[in-house]
Amino acid sequence: MTQSSCPAPLPRRSVSGVDLAVSITALVLTVAMIATAAVLGFFSLAFLDHCPPESCSEEGAVDAVFNAVLIAAAIGAAGLVVTIVQLARRRRGWPFAASTFGLCLVTFVLGGVALNMAVT
Numbered sequence: 001m002t003q004s005s006c007p008a009p010l011p012r013r014s015v016s017g018v019d020l021a022v023s024i025t026a027l028v029l030t031v032a033m034i035a036t037a038a039v040l041g042f043f044s045l046a047f048l049d050h051c052p053p054e055s056c057s058e059e060g061a062v063d064a065v066f067n068a069v070l071i072a073a074a075i076g077a078a079g080l081v082v083t084i085v086q087l088a089r090r091r092r093g094w095p096f097a098a099s100t101f102g103l104c105l106v107t108f109v110l111g112g113v114a115l116n117m118a119v120t
Contacts, residue, residue, distance in 0.1 A: 013090040014090070015087055015090055015093075016092075019087075019092055019093060019094050020087065020093070022094040022097065022098070023083050023087060023093040023094045023096075023097040024097075026094065026097035026098050026100065026101045027076075027079070027080055027083060027097050027100065027101075029101055030076050030079065030097070030100050030101045030104050031076065033072075033101070033104055033105065033108070034069070034072050034073055034076055034104060037068070037069065037072065037108045037111075038069045041065035041068065041069060041111070041115070042065065044061075044065070044115065045061060045062060045065055048061055048119065051119045055120060056118070056119050056120075057118045057119070058118075060114070060117070060118030060119075061115055061118040061119050063114075063118075064111050064114035064115040064117075064118055065111065065115060067111065067114075068107055068108055068110070068111025068112075068114070068115075069111075071107050071111075072104040072107045072108060072111075075100060075103045075104050075107060076100060076104055078100075079096055079097065079099065079100025079101075079103070079104075080100070082096045082100075083096045083097045083100070
């Protein structure tokens with residue numbers, strides 16, 4: 001009888017507990033930031049009645065808030081998927097989760113600048 005020449009499977013590398021904790025924390029903070037920014041952005045739109053009509057663009061303000069929230073939600077969803085895939089492959093996921101948080105933060109800062117420009 002001949003034996004099969006299949007190599008033994010390599011042992012799977014375990015996911016670091018710190019990597020998993022940092023990834024989960026960053027993603028939870030990202031979701032919390034998106035939810036908070038959405039509420040604050042929509043709340044700020046509720047008080048646009050006091051802005052002067054000659055320099056205020058209600059349409060620009062609405063566009064700034066909606067675009068910032070939608071773009072951040074898309075970034076958050078993509079970052080969540082990439083982080084989960086990386087962790088499933090037993091690779092580092094925290095850089096992707098932290099980058100997702102950072103990109104969402106930058107998106108909301110730019111959305112706030114756009115909102116400020118629309119109402120002043």
